[in-house]
Amino acid sequence: MKKIYICAVLGMMFASCSSEEETTNNVVGKEYSVNEVVPTDWMDVMEEIQLTCVDVASYKDVNGLIDEVESIALSNSSFKTLYSVNYDSPVEGEVSYVMQTEEEDVIDKMNYSTTAKQYLKELIVEKKTWSVQPDQNKNLSKSEIHLLNGLLDKHDPDDDWNKNKPLAVAYGYQSSIGKAIVMGVIVSEFEKVNKIK
Numbered sequence: 319m320k321k322i323y324i325c326a327v328l329g330m331m332f333a334s335c336s337s338e339e340e341t342t343n344n345v346v347g348k349e350y351s352v353n354e355v356v357p358t359d360w361m362d363v364m365e366e367i368q369l370t371c372v373d374v375a376s377y378k379d380v381n382g383l384i385d386e387v388e389s390i391a392l393s394n395s396s397f398k399t400l401y402s403v404n405y406d407s408p409v410e411g412e413v414s415y416v417m418q419t420e421e422e423d424v425i426d427k428m429n430y431s432t433t434a435k436q437y438l439k440e441l442i443v444e445k446k447t448w449s450v451q452p453d454q455n456k457n458l459s460k461s462e463i464h465l466l467n468g469l470l471d472k473h474d475p476d477d478d479w480n481k482n483k484p485l486a487v488a489y490g491y492q493s494s495i496g497k498a499i500v501m502g503v504i505v506s507e508f509e510k511v512n513k514i515k
Contacts, residue, residue, distance in 0.1 A: 361468045363396045364487075364499040368506055370394070377511045380410040387503045397499065405496040413504055416486045424485055429492050433457040437466050442484050465491045465498075481505070 370390050377383040388407060391397045416424060425438045433455060440446045452458055452466040469484050482505040490501030 360400055360495050360499060361472055363394065363400060364502045367391050367394055367397065367499065368503050371503055371507050374507070374510065377507070380413055380508075380511055383504055383507055383511055384408055384410070384413065384500075387500055387507065391496075391500055391503070397496065400499070401496045402494050404494040406493055408490065408497060408501055408504060412489070413486075413501075413508070416489050416501070416505060417482055417508060421485050424489060428488065430462055430488075431457065431459065434459075434462040434466065437462075438469075438488055441466075441469060442488070482508075 367387070367390055371387060374386060377386060384407065392401070421443045422439060425435050425442065428435065428438070430438070437448060437452060437458075440448060448470075452463045452470075455463075458466070465488060469487065472484075483502050486501040486505040487498045490498035
């Protein structure tokens with residue numbers, strides 16, 4: 319009786335093995351598409367929010383500016399995918415600091431490596447191009463590379479982008495991508511504070 323049971327089990331195992339082989343053979347040559355999750359480009363999200371803010375004629379004060387930009391950002395579905403628990407709202411003092419302090423002084427006090435600060439100074443202060451791309455520099459963290467590549471993608475020496483926006487983005491990025499986006503839009507809209515309609 320035990321021999322019959324063992325033979326039956328072995329027979330089922332061989333049958334299952336051969337059916338798996340057949341299935342595998344039938345799959346060879348077929349193509350399947352897989353949906354990839356494409357990460358949201360945070361710089362594009364910043365531009366979307368900026369375009370929405372263009373319709374705002376003026377802001378009563380800096381706090382009104384911060385509130386309005388945050389409100390617009392939080393209504394943007396792409397921003398919500400980037401919004402993180404690390405996000406904290408910019409305050410008036412931070413905006414004033416970025417707008418009124420020498421760029422080099424702001425960069426020196428940021429929480430980045432010496433190498434990242436050098437990259438920021440070359441791009442923002444000296445308006446130079448980098449001889450070594452960030453992804454090829456082993457002295458930079460992944461986070462710093464992400465920031466620097468984002469700034470480089472938007473860098474145009476003849477564009478308004480280069481007034482205070484890259485500095486504000488780098489400043490905000492120390493906390494979170496969400497804060498970098500909001501800070502970038504805030505400084506772009508700063509000239510509308512107290513503007514007469």
